[in-house]
Amino acid sequence: MTHIWHPKRSHKKLWDLELDCHPFPHLLIRNFIQSDSFTENLQRELLDLNFHEKSNDLYKFNQSDDLKKRKEPHITGLRAALFGLFRSWLGEVLGIELEPIVDVSCAKYQYTDVLLCHDDELEGRRVAFILYLVPPWESSDGGTLDLFSTDGKYWSVGVCSSSAIYGWLSLCVFVQVAEVLSEDKCRLSLSGWFHGPSLERPPRHIEPPFPRSPHLPRDETLLLEWVNPLYLDVDYQSQVQQEFEDSSEIQLKNFLKEEKFKEVSEALRLTDVQWTKQGPPNRRCYEVASLESFPQCVSACWELLCSEAFFLLLSNFTGLRLHYLSPSDEDEKDQEDEEEGEATGSSGDTPSANKNNKGPSTPVCVGELRRWAHGDYTLLHDGDASKAEYALDLLLPLSCPDWQTEFGGFTSYIANEEDEELLMVYPEENSLALVYRDKETLKFVKHINHRSSTLPIGDSCRRAVYDFSFVYYE
Structure with a gap:
């Protein structure tokens, strides 16, 4: 067996063993458990376990606790086989001294459950395995194990779908469990890792930041043309600002x-806008959407959100200094100090009043016009927290009249290193969402699941949600 595990061999079969080196070495072992009665009893013991719902930016499924201390006879027997004789055989095949560490749990994937693209890169993990205990399964049921190749930056690129029990060995590999599309089948599996000497990891590629731009020189004429008159009323803007400052x-x-x-x-549904997939x-x-391909009315709306008049309107809504005419905290303090000085006979010219001699920074923004459909998402990343800034997020959804919360596609805000969601912003037509986040707040867009396919198909022959997404910086 050792001689066939070689990266130059693209594909090899030997009895119930099948090795494929694309996109990285992985091994399929058919009929891993020979006894049908053992398999049935094992499955029954697993289904009797307590499962915990797991849901965040990366996944949604149910998982058991670690099985290393379970006493059920068939779980115990399989665990002993995996981390005893099988571990020794696998270590010999790979030429690696695998450690007798037990790392195994059970997962249940049901309708719309998914585990998105990830690398599970933790110290000491060398070989991953998955043992499937599923009913007869068709490709239309989803739930495939997808293996991704990487480019020179060690980013995931292409995908190759497969399924069965696997082991893989590589510097940096990406996998995902495709969404389960069957409403009446359960994808039950055991999975874990064999541990061994750690590998030297390649450096992570750092994405360059999106270019930011100052406002466009457009006056309040745009506001009068586009914005609901209610939001241009000065008294109502004060009410909005009070509510925003509270929450x-x-x-x-x-x-x-x-x-x-x-x-x-x-215009977005019926015209030929150029769209580019983001990865x-x-x-x-x-x-x-490509800015150059915008229909005229979409370009005008884009200009609205980038305009000087809109920056000032956002300042009035939020109290943030996004325009030179908006008062800053320093201005308010100076005014208070001046009033206090007049009352006490002092000039008010104190060191604290003049501690900030630098001129105000130039407010800037970055924006996208996005299209979302089944299978789309964004994920958090290890480096996101270190790059987090104080910022005002703006979302303006379009073409989502029947969108439901169970479809996903909402923007979720969480505190750094915490799983609990602070806020969820759901797509709602023509509802402008403004969220101010600090350096400890991260965000992601939840995976849009198969339930969204129940929406009627529009004239564009594509079930999609559009939104303008902007971020403004003081």
């Missing part, structure tokens, strides 16, 4: 004038 988020319903909103939505899959999966 750091707000949703402004029916934000655009109805006729303008309909014009933009229809890599271990970071994101959605489409972005």
Whole structure:
């Protein structure tokens, strides 16, 4: 067996063993358990376990606790075989001294459950395995194990779907469990890792930041043309600012004038906009429109969100200094000090009042027009927290009249190194969402699942949600 595990061999079969080196070495062992009665009893013991729902940016499924201390006879027997004789055989085949560490759990994937593209890169992990205990399964049921190749930056690129019990050995590999599409089948599996000497890891590629731009020199004429008059009322803006300052988020319903909103939505569905898929899959999966291909009304809406007048409107909504005319905290303190000085006869010219001699920074923004459909998502990344900044997020969804929360596709905000969600912003037509986040807050867009396919197909022959996504910096 040792001689066939060689990276120059693309594919090899030997009895119930099948080795494939594309996109990286992995091994299929058919009929791994010979006894049908053992398999049935093992499956029954596993289904009797307590399972915990797991859901975050990367996955949604149910998982048991670690099985290393379970006493059920068939779980115990399989565990002893995997981490005893099988571990010794696998170590000999690979030429690696595998450690007798037990790392195995049971997972249940049911309708719309998924595990997105990831590398599971933790110290000491050398060979992963998955043992499937599933009913007769068709490709239309989903739930495949997808293996990704990598490019020179060690980003995931291509994908090769497979299934069965695997082992793999590589510096940096990416895998995912495709979404389960069957409503009446359960993808039950045992999975874990064999541990061994750690490998030297390649350096992670750092993505360059998106270019940011100052506002466009457009006056309030754009606001009058596009924005619901309610939100241009100064008294109502004060109410919005008070609510925003209390919670750091707000949703402004029916934000655009109805006729303008309909014009933009229809233009996106009916015109030939150029869309580009965004990746890599271990970071994101959605489409972005090319600015040069925007229909005229979409370009006008884009200019609105980038305009000087809109920056000032956002300042009035949020109290943030996104325009030179908006008062800053320093201005308010100076005014308080001045009033106090007048009351006490002091000039108010104190060191604290003049501690910031630098001029105000230039507010900037970065934006995208995005298209979302079944299977799209964004993921958090290990380096996101170190690059987090104070920022104002803006979302303006389009063409999602029947969108439901169970479809996914919502933007979730979480605290760094915490799983609990602080806020979820759901797609709602013509509802402008504003969220202020600090350096400890991260965000992702939840995977859009198969339930979204129940939506009626529009004129574009594609079930899709569009949104303008902007980030503004003081």
